[in-house]
Amino acid sequence: MSGGARHGAIHQLHGRDVSFPVLKRALLDVAHSLHSSGWVANHDGNVSARLEAGRFLITPTALSKRVLDETDPIVVDRSGRVLQGGRRPFSEFKMHVAVYDMRPDAKAVVHAHPPCATALSVMGVEVEPKMMAEPVVSLGNRVPMVPYGFPNSAEQIAQIREMAANFDVVTLAHHGALAWGDDLEQALMRLELVEHLAKIQLAAMQVGPLRTLPDADVSRLLEKRAAAGLGPAGRRGG
Numbered sequence: 001m002s003g004g005a006r007h008g009a010i011h012q013l014h015g016r017d018v019s020f021p022v023l024k025r026a027l028l029d030v031a032h033s034l035h036s037s038g039w040v041a042n043h044d045g046n047v048s049a050r051l052e053a054g055r056f057l058i059t060p061t062a063l064s065k066r067v068l069d070e071t072d073p074i075v076v077d078r079s080g081r082v083l084q085g086g087r088r089p090f091s092e093f094k095m096h097v098a099v100y101d102m103r104p105d106a107k108a109v110v111h112a113h114p115p116c117a118t119a120l121s122v123m124g125v126e127v128e129p130k131m132m133a134e135p136v137v138s139l140g141n142r143v144p145m146v147p148y149g150f151p152n153s154a155e156q157i158a159q160i161r162e163m164a165a166n167f168d169v170v171t172l173a174h175h176g177a178l179a180w181g182d183d184l185e186q187a188l189m190r191l192e193l194v195e196h197l198a199k200i201q202l203a204a205m206q207v208g209p210l211r212t213l214p215d216a217d218v219s220r221l222l223e224k225r226a227a228a229g230l231g232p233a234g235r236r237g238g
Helices: 003-008 020-036 093-102 115-123 133-139 154-164 184-205 215-227 231-237
Strands: 010-013 016-019 046-050 055-058 074-077 082-084 108-112 169-172 176-181
Touching: 016 020, 020 046, 020 055, 020 108, 020 184, 046 093, 055 093, 093 108, 093 154, 093 176, 108 184, 115 169, 115 176, 115 184, 133 184, 133 215, 154 169, 169 184, 176 184, 215 231
Parallel strands: none
Antiparallel strands: 010 016, 046 055, 046 108, 055 074, 074 082, 108 176, 169 176
């Protein structure tokens, strides 16, 4: 495929069709947001967007998300082989592929180390969405934590694949968080919400035992989630 054909391809962003350059700009905006939010340092974090024909637009390795510019994102195939661009792919791309394999609806994946969510993962504690009503609708009744595994190990990837089928965001024990969505914005918002919840949870835990919503109310909220087309039940009904 020629460079002109690649750049003329149409992709989805925020529920609308966009050109390749616009999608690349959105990828860079998310990467810069991760750094400005303090969720990554050094070369941490990675962002990807699904293209057509088994191709992906991704952030490269060995660069701070703060300094990425239009020349840096690369296009790779599912094995991580570079098809376009002069940078190298990040080693954690297998995590992204695990999500894409299990979720045909997912068009973007974002991984970072947001401090509060990561702190809970170091403690072996899951982020609890049932503290409030809105997160249950947005994220479901659980944000599962992938058990610790050596990065990119077969065991870790298998766990991510299993959880990706039924959830939209996970934390990774001793590692960070991984979120996906219909587009880059949705994936980032899910990561943002998990970090917001983790901050509230850590503050609440300083006062006493964490309290959650009544089970009956959680069930009603999950019905609203499905009616909005979110979660496994919502996707089945779509």
